[in-house]
Amino acid sequence: MPAYEFPGGIYPPERKERSNQAPLRTAPLPSEVTLPLSQHTGKAALPCVNVGDAVKTGTLVARRDGMVSANVHASISGTVIEITDRAIIIQGDGEDRWTTLPPLDWRTAERDALLERLDDSGLIGLGGAGFPTYIKAQVNEHHAIDTLVVNAAECEPYITADDLTLRHYASDVLEGAQLLARLCGAAHIIVGIEDNKPEAIQALQALLTVSADSEPLASMTLKIIGTRYPSGGERQLIKKLLNREVPSGGLPADIGVLCHNPGTLLAALHAVRDGQPLVARVVTLTGDAITQPGNYWVRVGTSVDTLLEHVGVARERLHQVVVGGPMMGTPLTSLEASVTKTTNCLIAATKEELPPAPAEAPCIRCGACESVCPAQLLPQQLHWYARAENDAALEAHHLFDCIECGACSYVCPSAIPLVQDYRSSKQRIRHKRIETAKAEHAKHRFEFRQARLAREEAEKKARRQARLAQQQSASSDATGTQTAPVADLRSLRIAQTAAKAAVRKAEKVLARAAAQDPQQRHDDLETQLATAQENLKAAEARLTEARAASEQKEAP
Amino acid sequence: MSMMHAPQLGKAPSTAHVMRWVIAATLPGLAVMTLYFGLGVLSNVLIAALWAVAAEALILRLRHRPVWPTLNDSSALLTGVLLGASLPPASPWWLMGVGVIAAVVVAKQLYGGLGHNPFNPAMVGYALLLVSFPTHMTLWALPQPLWPESLWPQILGTVPVSALDALSGATPLDAFKHKGDAVLASEFWASSPLPEGTLSAWRNIALAWLAGGVVLIAKRLISWHIPVAMLGSMMLFSALFYASDTSHFASPLFHLLTGATLFGAFFIATDPVSAATSRQGKLLYGAGIGVLVILIRNLGGYPDAIAFAVLLMNLCVPLLDMVSVPRPVGQATARPDERKSAP
Numbered sequence: 001m002p003a004y005e006f007p008g009g010i011y012p013p014e015r016k017e018r019s020n021q022a023p024l025r026t027a028p029l030p031s032e033v034t035l036p037l038s039q040h041t042g043k044a045a046l047p048c049v050n051v052g053d054a055v056k057t058g059t060l061v062a063r064r065d066g067m068v069s070a071n072v073h074a075s076i077s078g079t080v081i082e083i084t085d086r087a088i089i090i091q092g093d094g095e096d097r098w099t100t101l102p103p104l105d106w107r108t109a110e111r112d113a114l115l116e117r118l119d120d121s122g123l124i125g126l127g128g129a130g131f132p133t134y135i136k137a138q139v140n141e142h143h144a145i146d147t148l149v150v151n152a153a154e155c156e157p158y159i160t161a162d163d164l165t166l167r168h169y170a171s172d173v174l175e176g177a178q179l180l181a182r183l184c185g186a187a188h189i190i191v192g193i194e195d196n197k198p199e200a201i202q203a204l205q206a207l208l209t210v211s212a213d214s215e216p217l218a219s220m221t222l223k224i225i226g227t228r229y230p231s232g233g234e235r236q237l238i239k240k241l242l243n244r245e246v247p248s249g250g251l252p253a254d255i256g257v258l259c260h261n262p263g264t265l266l267a268a269l270h271a272v273r274d275g276q277p278l279v280a281r282v283v284t285l286t287g288d289a290i291t292q293p294g295n296y297w298v299r300v301g302t303s304v305d306t307l308l309e310h311v312g313v314a315r316e317r318l319h320q321v322v323v324g325g326p327m328m329g330t331p332l333t334s335l336e337a338s339v340t341k342t343t344n345c346l347i348a349a350t351k352e353e354l355p356p357a358p359a360e361a362p363c364i365r366c367g368a369c370e371s372v373c374p375a376q377l378l379p380q381q382l383h384w385y386a387r388a389e390n391d392a393a394l395e396a397h398h399l400f401d402c403i404e405c406g407a408c409s410y411v412c413p414s415a416i417p418l419v420q421d422y423r424s425s426k427q428r429i430r431h432k433r434i435e436t437a438k439a440e441h442a443k444h445r446f447e448f449r450q451a452r453l454a455r456e457e458a459e460k461k462a463r464r465q466a467r468l469a470q471q472q473s474a475s476s477d478a479t480g481t482q483t484a485p486v487a488d489l490r491s492l493r494i495a496q497t498a499a500k501a502a503v504r505k506a507e508k509v510l511a512r513a514a515a516q517d518p519q520q521r522h523d524d525l526e527t528q529l530a531t532a533q534e535n536l537k538a539a540e541a542r543l544t545e546a547r548a549a550s551e552q553k554e555a556p
Numbered sequence: 557m558s559m560m561h562a563p564q565l566g567k568a569p570s571t572a573h574v575m576r577w578v579i580a581a582t583l584p585g586l587a588v589m590t591l592y593f594g595l596g597v598l599s600n601v602l603i604a605a606l607w608a609v610a611a612e613a614l615i616l617r618l619r620h621r622p623v624w625p626t627l628n629d630s631s632a633l634l635t636g637v638l639l640g641a642s643l644p645p646a647s648p649w650w651l652m653g654v655g656v657i658a659a660v661v662v663a664k665q666l667y668g669g670l671g672h673n674p675f676n677p678a679m680v681g682y683a684l685l686l687v688s689f690p691t692h693m694t695l696w697a698l699p700q701p702l703w704p705e706s707l708w709p710q711i712l713g714t715v716p717v718s719a720l721d722a723l724s725g726a727t728p729l730d731a732f733k734h735k736g737d738a739v740l741a742s743e744f745w746a747s748s749p750l751p752e753g754t755l756s757a758w759r760n761i762a763l764a765w766l767a768g769g770v771v772l773i774a775k776r777l778i779s780w781h782i783p784v785a786m787l788g789s790m791m792l793f794s795a796l797f798y799a800s801d802t803s804h805f806a807s808p809l810f811h812l813l814t815g816a817t818l819f820g821a822f823f824i825a826t827d828p829v830s831a832a833t834s835r836q837g838k839l840l841y842g843a844g845i846g847v848l849v850i851l852i853r854n855l856g857g858y859p860d861a862i863a864f865a866v867l868l869m870n871l872c873v874p875l876l877d878m879v880s881v882p883r884p885v886g887q888a889t890a891r892p893d894e895r896k897s898a899p
């Protein structure tokens with residue numbers, strides 16, 4: 001197959017050998033877990049247990065709130081000891097008693113049942129952004145998807161979680177890919193992997209040659225690509241594998257592609273085949289301050305401190321702990337933090353390993369940043385405008401096309417923290433947009449109230465009408481002489497269909513907005529969706545009322 | 557716990573590192589030049605470098621800016637070295653002073669310091685001297701022994717202006733330029749217009765600059781775009797002139813190997829601060845310099861023209877930066893999007 005290229009890119013030291021030597025191990029069961037309510041994009045989940053409740057591993061403890069949100073499950077068995085507005089804390093009993101959902105066969109189960117399972121299991125993308133999987137799996141309702149890309153590039157230095165996942169569970173990952181391909185209607189699966197993971201590649205190759213004659217639902221191809229950062233960026237990988245460009249401000253779905261990382265696919269299979277909700281994930285524990293680096297199955301909610309203790313951390317040499325990779329990750333401000341569904345890597349680095357950045361010097365416009373930018377932006381100009389807070393120029397120079405990969409910062413001879421500038425500029429601009437959206441939001445809230453009142457009114461009427469109908473059919477001797485105004489059934493049905501369409505449209509808009517910009521809050525869109533739902537319910541109530549009335553009329 | 561700034565995985569070369577490497581890359585050129593034109597070349601560079609550091613330190617003091625971190629970036633030092641290398645051997649110390657102050661103080665620091673200067677500082681100094689002290693600026697030409705007779709008096713500036721003419725000869729570019737319209741190129745060369753060995757001296761110096769430049773590109777300390785575009789357009793454009801009238805215009809090779817062409821292409825035009833910034837912009841910028849150099853050399857009043865061409869293109873940089881925005885991946889066009897900038 002021909003190799004395509006994305007522009008730019010860098011070759012940072014890989015430092016993967018620190019964690020890819022040992023086999024995948026299981027971290028000890030934590031005695032206590034802190035489960036954040038917001039481990040995903042969208043709204044935080046709502047607790048559905050009380051302090052003192054006994055839970056098993058896999059018990060639902062917080063329910064998703066709104067469409068873009070995800071369930072949270074207990075990751076150990078024990079007792080709920082504290083519920084704050086940010087997290088649920090469970091004290092373990094050390095027994096790890098499970099509760100699982102009934103197993104499903106993804107080949108034969110109803111599509112809706114599968115989607116519901118992904119939703120119930122609290123599944124989100126484990127690659128980092130944390131987008132709810134069940135929404136992504138439904139995207140083909142609005143877009144034709146032809147290809148599912150398994151993003152196994154894992155291009156960030158240090159991280160080897162996907163590598164080890166593939167080495168140990170290659171067939172499960174591919175089965176998970178088939179499952180999601182079925183849901184989104186993709187006929188092809190392409191696994192994209194960097195050439196620095198020979199063992200994972202071997203495992204995949206062995207499987208793909210075998211399964212060639214067992215006729216899987218979707219055809220599968222393995223594509224080995226050169227090691228270069230950031231080839232694991234969704235847009236970059238799609239360009240490299242398929243030579244398609246995701247439009248600016250758009251999604252891979254716009255060009256018929258969905259991307260999932262191996263961890264997500266494995267978790268999807270576990271949820272469907274084994275009925276296991278998402279309560280554990282593979283985490284790379286690495287860095288010079290750790291004596292037993294490697295990859296571990298870790299229960300969600302395990303405290304970072306406990307985990308580091310287990311793998312042996314030299315505290316006196318520990319300089320910082322980075323969550324995620326060294327390029328895009330963020331340093332932890334406190335070891336109290338816990339592992340979440342999106343924690344793919346923890347780097348306990350020494351000062352020599354990830355030294356503090358040297359003092360920033362003025363930009364000399366050398367263009368080094370530009371030549372490595374995979375989005376083909378002009379980081380040097382963006383820097384200039386970001387410092388000047390010239391938002392119009394920033395947007396005109398496509399600030400929002402920046403994928404925050406950090407390649408520009410990495411090569412800048414003046415040690416300018418370019419990505420930080422862009423992040424804060426984006427935040428500032430988003431904030432401005434939110435301010436203007438607030439007025440809009442107030443308006444929608446008002447509309448929502450109106451819709452709710454209308455629904456309640458309609459439902460009341462429907463009930464009254466139904467009662468009336470019952471009474472009348474009871475006294476069947478009554479003649480049909482009365483002239484009760486019977487609403488036109490046909491127009492009500494049309495209204496109901498329109499309301500249904502409005503709900504679907506609102507869902508689509510919200511899902512799309514959330515996928516494009518996971519960092520932003522979408523209260524306004526959520527309200528709009530709720531309004532549409534109210535309207536639908538009102539329309540349905542009116543329809544029932546009318547039906548009852550017409551039956552009553554025809555009954556005699 | 558400390559916050560991670562930028563990913564500091566592999567050490568990206570620092571700005572100071574880049575500047576020092578560029579200074580190091582001037583050594584072959586300076587060495588060969590010294591060989592042909594005497595120790596006056598080195599004295600120029602040293603005195604200019606001293607002036608540059610002193611001037612930068614002073615102005616930083618006056619601007620209440622931290623002195624040491626800025627001096628440490630070596631950019632002033634580089635400006636001094638480049639200006640010193642551009643001047644005729646053994647130029648008087650005060651000439652260097654005037655040039656360097658114009659370069660470092662006026663052209664760079666008064667615009668806000670490194671990164672903010674719209675014009676190439678060394679060339680601002682050079683142009684100023686060329687316009688203000690034409691006699692001193694034409695003291696080139698005669699290849700000299702390593703220790704020329706009047707080295708000290710020249711450096712100290714005690715040679716009377718009337719005696720300067722006796723010391724100087726014409727550079728090859730200068731001589732060719734002033735051969736007169738009636739003289740054909742073939743006649744000109746037949747009359748052996750330059751002292752023995754002058755042409756080969758200029759050629760060898762040019763090749764030494766080329767060597768330094770190649771090192772810089774190989775080490776990725778400068779990008780190839782500007783030198784390649786500049787030399788390419790010079791060759792093409794001078795070939796057009798040459799083809800139209802071989803008896804009055806010099807050949808592309810003559811343009812390439814005499815004068816400051818290669819020095820300018822690798823060490824002057826590539827100053828990142830005052831050049832266009834995008835890759836596409838750099839190609840246009842370099843090509844523009846090449847065209848201007850040939851235009852001025854062939855039709856204008858100055859024989860070498862690198863300085864003026866560079867300064868003229870510096871003027872065009874804002875325009876070039878505007879028209880050379882690359883098309884971002886996934887965008888239909890490169891045009892900055894007007895719709896998006898509406899609130």
Ligand code: SF4
Nearest residue numbers: 363365366367369412
């Ligand atoms: S790499 Fe740094 S110094 Fe060079 S142009 Fe970009 S921001 Fe400026």
Ligand code: SF4
Nearest residue numbers: 373402403405406408
């Ligand atoms: S962080 Fe943004 S501007 Fe910098 S290289 Fe990556 S995409 Fe380009």
